[in-house]
Every structure is written in structure tokens, then in C-alpha cells.
Amino acid sequence: MSDHSDVHTETPAAHAGHRHGVPADADRRHLTAALVLLVAFIAVEVVVGVLSGSLALISDAAHMLSDAAAIVFALIAMRLSARPPQGGYTFGLKRAEIMSAQINGLTLLLLAVYFIYEGIARLIHPPDVEGWPVLVTALAGIAVNVAAARLIGRADRTRLNIEGAYQHILNDLFAFIAAAVAGLVVMLTGFTRADAIAALVVAALMIKAGYELVRDSGRVFMEAAPAGTDPAVIGAAMADRPGVVEVHDLHVWEVTSGYPALSAHVLVEPGGDCHTVRRDVEGLLSERHHIGHTTLQVDHIAPETLLIGATPTGAHCGDAHGPAHRPAPAGPL
Template structure:
């Protein structure tokens, strides 16, 4: 008997996306997963995040504010001699980059696939995140080196200009938080952007405290101390970007997805005798792709299995794009222990 191949792709229902209206299809705690839809008119699969134009506009505004203030802060740090301001500018750059990546997800990743890039341009965002994270790690290394040098030989810091720049930063971050809080909190990208802005706000508060402390006590060592604390925040963000990007590029199993549990769940469906060769990976942080092999139970209709499995993977495991292959009984070969 020749092997029978029957394949099916998941198809999302058509949705009308209006401003301030966003659907979270995931039944599990997959934070920030805005699942993809499909372009039925062209037949091409679209994995772009579902997003409202209003939320995209809010993130664009906050990105411009954050990037603009990061430049002001870097110049202010250089002029005042404050390493803490320069370090916080790096933190602001990391958050501006995160906002930019969200905008890339909305725009670049939404471009239609072609014959050379059948999955579209989603990995552009991942590559940008990897480059951003690597650059920030280099910045942190420089900040740490400079901070050690300042501990050994304290450098004069102009606390007045430092305080002015830090207060401007506090105002910028408060305005950014206000803009994002008025958006639709069902949008994972917007929620992530809000967390970044709140982190920047705490950095501004720290810079204000350090400037006041230097003005009152003359302890310029407060500046490198704060710069190290801010650098720790940058390391956390940068390492997260690098590790997550590498994990996605290596097509690792999406975090929180239990492969054995999913296979057992599919095997329990009516009409299925065997399940195997389940492979799942993340296209971006917003779209999970999977392939799976099943064999029909005696008397079951093999043509009905792909639709059944696809629906289960989507509704119970947040896998929006699945390819199901139906093999003849005994056709699923178990992997060897040393493979």
C-alpha cells in the first residue's frame, strides 16, 4: 500500500479590524501573541500581527519621543560629564529599538510573501532585534569600563545640567505613558511598549535623585553608581533580545508549548490511531507554525482528520498555522534514541 499524504492548512475566520478593537485568540498565557490571519483574496498566508491603526499611531508617537529624548540625553550626558545620563540614554535607545521593532512588525512583516520568501518578511524583525541586542551589549561593556575608571579616579559632574536633562526625561516618559495608557490594552505590542516606558520613567527618577545627591553632598561617585544600575537594566533587555532572537532563528520549540502533551492530546481525538513527528517553531514572537503526522483508526475517514487536528491545535494550543499529514497505519516511524 502506498503512503497516503493528505495535508491541510489552518484557515482563520475573516475579521473586521476596527480602531480600538483587537482579538486575543490564545487560550493560554502566551504574552504578546497577536495571532495571524490569512489573506483569502490572494490565497497567500499572512502571519502579520492583528493591530489597530490607533495603537500603531500611539506607538509611533512614543517611539519618536523616546528616540528624540535619547539623543538629547546622550548630548546632555556628554556636556555635563554624567556617565549615568549616557547609560540611561543607552537604556532609552534599547526601548526605542523595541518600539521600532513593534512598528516593523506592523509594516515590514505585513508585506506579502513571494516565491523566494514564502513566509514573508517576518524574520526581518528578529534580525533587527539580534543586531540591536548585540550593539547594546557592547554599549554596556563600555559603560562598565568607564564606571570602573571613574570609581578609581572621580570625574567632575555638572549636577545642574544633569538635573535639567533628567527632569525633561521624566516629563517625556510621563507623556509617553499617558499616550499608551489611552490605547487598547488588548494589543500585546502596546502593553510591551508601556512596560518599556515605565522602566525609562524609573531611570529618570534615579537620575534626578543622583543629580540632587551630587548637588547636596558633592559625591560625584553617585554618578557611576547609577550608571552601573542602569547598565544592569540594559543588559537584561539586551540579553533578552539576543537570546530570544537566536532561539527563534534556531527554530526552537515555542516556550510554554509541551510537545509531548500536544501529541497526547491529538492522539486522544476520535478517529486517530497514532501521532508523531510533531515539529513546532516560532515564525516571530507572534506566530507559531507546526507540522504533525497522524494515522487513522480503523473505520475512520482519513479525509476528516486534517480539519479535526488543525482545529484542535488552534483552539487548545494557540498554533495558528498547522500542516497535517495523514499516513497509512504503521506509517509513522518513531525516531531512534540516538537521533
């Protein structure tokens, strides 16, 4: 009987976990409907913004164009990520969703820089702004963006690319609210700098949303552990399972949003059943830590290693990565 078990598994429950709760077809329908709403409104907003001289409306029209692009990127990424693995792409193209989220985040940051520059320039040299076209268009924009946000909100926002598109829409909604306030202020007081101030408020919101998208997608690209997951806690829990002597070379990462994966080298006491230990550890990872995509190399530890008191890791791996996890010492009786 072999003393080695090196098995990749994916439990049914965990596999269902990264088949997201909302069907992909429904996600696409929601995003497509939101896209149609936005494109129809962009043309109206550009015309009114140019005629009224409103930076808030022109900036928001550009932001809405980025919203539409964000939704297009999300739809393309959903198509690509659904393709089955083939050739050298052993996970398929699932990270296309993360690329979409990163593009959306960077777009928000670049737009924010431009509108900060233009907003400051207009604070120094305020142009003439007509308040009523700004107010009317902004109120219509609020209605359109509320409808679009509700549509995208029905999709699976645990996917970063969909969350990226949602953040674009949500920031655009805030922008319209700011533009409406600016239009009202201009109408009532003639204070035209209110338009530029509204654009700066929108830019600040863009920076926040863009930074969060770039940060979260960057974690996936850098193969960091999923947010809220502590590999040290997982390693200690694995090491405390019956028959386990040590766990090392532990890696936890996300293939894409909601698709965590884990690999590790598990050493089992001499004479232990490697397959039983592997199944037990897999159950722990799936049920307690919600990780179903696992690759575990399970070996018997050499008896001589225990006799001479050598470090188990050194006996098996010349280049082990990360800390070794061993069972907690038994407390006093």
C-alpha cells in the same frame, strides 16, 4: 477513495489570533509619536550631559539614541512583515520582527558593557559632576519616557519587536530615575561617585532586558516550540483522538510572535475516515492549544503492520523525527 490526506489549514479563529488585537496602523502611530518625543529630548540631554560632566546623562543619551533606533527598527520590521508571501519567501518577511527584537537585545547588551567599563573607571577616578543640571534634566527625562512608554504600551506588545522597543524605553525610564537620585545626592552631599553608581545600576537593567530579548528571539530563530507549549502534551492529546493509531514527525514552532505552526504525520486505523480524523485533530489544536496554522499528513496504517506487531512508525517513515505518540492504554474496567 484515497487513504491519504495531506492538508494545510488555517482556521478563521486562529488566523484572527495572529492578526494582533491592536491594528497595525495604530501600532505605527503610537511608535512614531514616541520616536518624535525621544529625538527631541536627545539633543537637550547631550548638551546638558557634556556641560555638566555627567556620565549618567551622557550614557542615558546614548541609550535614548538606541531607543530611537529600536523604534525605527520596529517600524521598518512592521512594514516588511506586512508584505505578502512571494517567491522563495513562503511566509513572507514575518521574521523581520524577530530580527528587530534580536538587534534591540544585542544593542542593550553592548551598551551595558560600555557603561560598566566607564562606570568602574569613574568610581576609581571620579570627575567633577554638577548635581543640579543632572537632577533637572533627569526629571524632564522621566516625564518624556513615561509619555513614550505609555504610547508604546498601547501597541501590541505580544510582538517581540514592539516589546524590544518598549524595553528600551522602560530601561531608559529607570536610567533617568537613577540619574535623578544621583543628581540629588551630588547636590546634597558632594558625593560625585553617585553618578557612576547610577550608570552601573542602569547597565545591570540593560543586561536583564537585553538577555531576555535575545533569549526569546533566539527561540524563534531556532524554531523551538512557543514558550509555555509542550509538544509531548500536544502529541499525546492528538494520539488520543478517535481513530488515531499514532502521531509522529510532530513539529511545533513559531513563524513570528504570536504565530504558532504545527506539522505532523497522523496514522489512522484501517477503514477509518482520514478526513474526519484530520478535521477532529485540527479542531483540538485550534480550540485547546490555539494553533491554527497546521499541516497534517494523515494515512491509513497498513493492516499487516498491526497483524505482525511491527512498529507503525517504521512502516511509514524511514527517518522519523522525535518520539512517536500513541493512544493511552485503556484502564481496567
